[in-house]
Amino acid sequence: MKLKIITLVLCLLAGFTFAEEYYWPRTYFASVGMGAQVSKGDLNKHTVSGKDSAGVKGTVHPPALEFVATPDFMLGVNLGAFTFGLGFQYWTSEQILSGFPDESYKQDTRIWRLGLEVTYNLFYPDFFQIGLGVGYAYNSVKSDNAAIFDGKAYSTEFMGSAVAFIANIHYYITDNIAMVPAIKFYESWFKNIHCSRIENSDLDPYLWQTFVLATVSIQYQF
Numbered sequence: 001m002k003l004k005i006i007t008l009v010l011c012l013l014a015g016f017t018f019a020e021e022y023y024w025p026r027t028y029f030a031s032v033g034m035g036a037q038v039s040k041g042d043l044n045k046h047t048v049s050g051k052d053s054a055g056v057k058g059t060v061h062p063p064a065l066e067f068v069a070t071p072d073f074m075l076g077v078n079l080g081a082f083t084f085g086l087g088f089q090y091w092t093s094e095q096i097l098s099g100f101p102d103e104s105y106k107q108d109t110r111i112w113r114l115g116l117e118v119t120y121n122l123f124y125p126d127f128f129q130i131g132l133g134v135g136y137a138y139n140s141v142k143s144d145n146a147a148i149f150d151g152k153a154y155s156t157e158f159m160g161s162a163v164a165f166i167a168n169i170h171y172y173i174t175d176n177i178a179m180v181p182a183i184k185f186y187e188s189w190f191k192n193i194h195c196s197r198i199e200n201s202d203l204d205p206y207l208w209q210t211f212v213l214a215t216v217s218i219q220y221q222f
Contacts, residue, residue, distance in 0.1 A: 024080040025125075031180060033072040033217025039065045041209035043141070043158070043190075047099035048207075052197045058149035060156050060193065062207070063095035063109040063141060070111070072182075072215040081124035083131060089113045089213075097146055109143045113186070119166055127172040131182075135164035139188050147195045154197050158207065160190035170219070178219045186211040 043062040051057055068091055076085030095109040115137025121129040139160050145153035168182035190207040194200050 025078075026080075027078045027221045029074075029076055029078060029085075029219050029221035031072075031074045031217040031219035033074075033180070033182075033215045034069070035072055035182075035213055035215030036067065036069050037211050037213040038067055039209050039211040041188075042207035043209050044098060046207065048193065048203065050193075050198050050201060052149060056149055058147055058197060059099065060147045060195065061097040061099040061105070061143075062146070062156075062158060063107070063143045064098055065095055065109070065111065065141065065209070065211075068093055068095075068111060070213070070215075072213075072217060074117075074217070074219075076117075078121075078221065081121045083117075083119045083121060083133070085117045085119075087113075087115050087117055087135075087137075095143065097143065107144045107146060109141065111139070111141045113137050113139050113162070115162070115164060117164065117166055119168065121170065129170040131166065131168040131170060133166045135166060135184075137162045137164060137186060137188075139186075139190070141190070147197060149197045154195050157194040158190040159192040159194065160188055160206070162186040162188035162211070176221055178221070180217045180219050182215050182217065184211075184213045184215070186213065 044064045048060040070089045070091040072089050074085045074087045090112040092110045094106045096103050097105050115135050117135035119131035119133025121131045123129045139162055142157040144155050146156040147154040165185045170178045172178045188209045191203050
């Protein structure tokens with residue numbers, strides 16, 4: 001995971017060097033937005049069984065994450081028609097936990113995502129641009145009282161990665177301010193789980209989850 005992030009950062013820095021050599025127009029930006037995401041996959045339908053160090057069996061109930069509101073923050077640089085950005089999303093909400101017959105068991109769930117994105121902006125440098133791109137992100141989903149061992153409940157955290165496919169629109173209201181509606185598809189795989197009863201454990205097989213995130217942001221470039 002750390003190696004992947006370092007590689008992406010190096011690619012971003014390489015982009016800066018390339019822009020200097022060929023004198024591409026360069027601007028920096030910050031954006032703040034709000035959106036909502038829906039998801040479907042293994043978290044909606046599978047529970048995870050495991051044993052603690054004493055051999056006691058337990059069950060982890062993942063959150064369904066069918067609908068989650070979230071802010072969307074981003075910092076980045078525009079290099080000609082290309083945009084490189086570092087995005088962050090964080091939100092907490094009450095979610096249904098999978099694996100209970102009446103679907104009535106809900107717990108507070110925190111989800112956050114940190115990722116790098118690169119998009120190519122069609123119609124650059126017009127005031128109206130369409131961006132198409134890809135990204136890579138780290139995901140974390142933590143729920144209260146989601147693991148049951150010996151009748152006691154413990155918090156759990158699912159950790160993993162995602163690749164993203166991104167489409168957005170830049171509508172420049174002024175030379176520095178743009179409205180940016182976007183839709184992002186995250187194909188995520190969760191490969192680790194943490195619980196105080198079982199510490200860190202690898203998931204085999206991985207749990208796969210597709211997130212569709214729609215946001216509207218205000219971007220300021222300088």
